[in-house]
Amino acid sequence: MDLRSGLPFWPMKDGLIRTYNPLDADLDVDLCVIGGGITGAFLARAAVLSGQSCAVLDRRNIAHGSTAASTALLQYEIDQHLTDLSDQIGEGNALLAYRSTRDVLTRIEAICRDVGHSDFEWKDSVYFASDSKDVQPLRAEFELRRRHGFDIEMLERDDLRKRFDFETECAILSRAAQIDAYGLAHQLFADVAERGGRIHGRVQVDSIDERSYDVVIRTVRGRRIGCRKLVIACGYESLPFLKSPPRVDLNSTYAFVTEPLERWDGWSGREMLWESARPYSYARTTPDGRGILGGDDVPFRSPAARDALIPSRQARLESRWKELFPRIPLEVASTWTGTFAETRDALPFIGTPPDQPNLFFALCYGGNGIVFSAIAAEMLTAALRGESHPCQSIFRFGR
Numbered sequence: 001m002d003l004r005s006g007l008p009f010w011p012m013k014d015g016l017i018r019t020y021n022p023l024d025a026d027l028d029v030d031l032c033v034i035g036g037g038i039t040g041a042f043l044a045r046a047a048v049l050s051g052q053s054c055a056v057l058d059r060r061n062i063a064h065g066s067t068a069a070s071t072a073l074l075q076y077e078i079d080q081h082l083t084d085l086s087d088q089i090g091e092g093n094a095l096l097a098y099r100s101t102r103d104v105l106t107r108i109e110a111i112c113r114d115v116g117h118s119d120f121e122w123k124d125s126v127y128f129a130s131d132s133k134d135v136q137p138l139r140a141e142f143e144l145r146r147r148h149g150f151d152i153e154m155l156e157r158d159d160l161r162k163r164f165d166f167e168t169e170c171a172i173l174s175r176a177a178q179i180d181a182y183g184l185a186h187q188l189f190a191d192v193a194e195r196g197g198r199i200h201g202r203v204q205v206d207s208i209d210e211r212s213y214d215v216v217i218r219t220v221r222g223r224r225i226g227c228r229k230l231v232i233a234c235g236y237e238s239l240p241f242l243k244s245p246p247r248v249d250l251n252s253t254y255a256f257v258t259e260p261l262e263r264w265d266g267w268s269g270r271e272m273l274w275e276s277a278r279p280y281s282y283a284r285t286t287p288d289g290r291g292i293l294g295g296d297d298v299p300f301r302s303p304a305a306r307d308a309l310i311p312s313r314q315a316r317l318e319s320r321w322k323e324l325f326p327r328i329p330l331e332v333a334s335t336w337t338g339t340f341a342e343t344r345d346a347l348p349f350i351g352t353p354p355d356q357p358n359l360f361f362a363l364c365y366g367g368n369g370i371v372f373s374a375i376a377a378e379m380l381t382a383a384l385r386g387e388s389h390p391c392q393s394i395f396r397f398g399r
């Protein structure tokens, strides 16, 4: 499947950072990762830091799947409110999910520092009520999170008028971060390669033989990779590797990036923005002074149907920009679209399915997929040490 199209910003800005050659010999490693996006990058680095010999295979060039299209807002707020998630999975489990996504942000910052990723930036994140009917649920969400010690503030209409030109009754202000996911994936893989990991792009996997004690992978070009543990980090293309795939819904989202802006009237704090409507609009800025606006998600039918909507979606996003930022002149530099997946409870599926004991899956789905990818790497580290991880039950297969 074609995961994205149009012109995503980061591959244009950073260019083709590095290519890794296809596999040209048979290999035996402790651990093989299939999937060279941001998830595979976090996982492969976790594996080499755990002392595993590791190979990464991707059928495209590295980081050219969804990762290249990602707007890369790092929020601990899961796509489902803590109140709703509590109703679905119990308050203790919902809090565990929210605290895990919150706490991993500082560890992502540390990883970014380790690999020289300078685009990591802490940001204020403003989650606003799109509609009067959303005000009460948003206030209930604020109360629950505050009661459990989350560092948040309620912004009322007058506070919001000081920050923005658009009108809304209230919003939750929290701390979040942003990165360049494409650049970070490359930096993580460069680090993996320096630590002895093998990374190969443009490798088509032909077959996977799951045996009692190991896994044998064969590529279309006839190479064989033997490993004790196989990690599947193929994003939205991971499902065919599962014997019992979970139910997930595929959607397409649209985004544009502006030319560098000269004025920030009505957005001087350059906050990250998102809203209570579903699907929601999301906005951020870039270190080189651009604005990004995304949203207008539609159910995914086919790459052609998704791509045919790019002009009309761009027009709708432009109208949305004018509602949100009426005093910031808009000059769109590029527009793109990408497909993403959602699970029923907005939580990822991470771990080893009971019927595939030598495989570890990282299906980091949802609006904050990258945050889940970082947690998946920590869960892999725990699994390699034979330890349990607090999230393993809430992210398990078969839930």
Ligand SMILES: Cc1cc2nc3c(=O)[nH]c(=O)nc-3n(C[C@H](O)[C@H](O)[C@H](O)COP(=O)(O)OP(=O)(O)OC[C@H]3O[C@@H](n4cnc5c(N)ncnc54)[C@H](O)[C@@H]3O)c2cc1C
Pocket: 003, 004, 034, 035, 036, 037, 038, 039, 040, 057, 058, 059, 060, 061, 062, 063, 064, 065, 066, 067, 068, 069, 070, 071, 072, 073, 074, 075, 181, 203, 204, 205, 233, 234, 235, 236, 237, 238, 253, 254, 255, 294, 337, 338, 339, 340, 364, 365, 366, 367, 368, 369, 370, 371
């Ligand atoms: C427009 C857009 C905006 C987004 N915004 C955000 C955001 O703001 N914040 C956030 O956290 N998340 C966001 N996401 C989601 C985020 O981008 C994803 O969670 C993340 O990129 C997924 O990374 P991944 O490595 O799991 O998947 P991918 O980046 O898709 O990587 C999977 C890799 O597996 C490879 N692969 C697949 N099948 C095979 C196979 N059979 N053999 C070999 N290789 C294979 C692919 O080629 C690909 O390179 C957004 C997504 C989109 C599309």
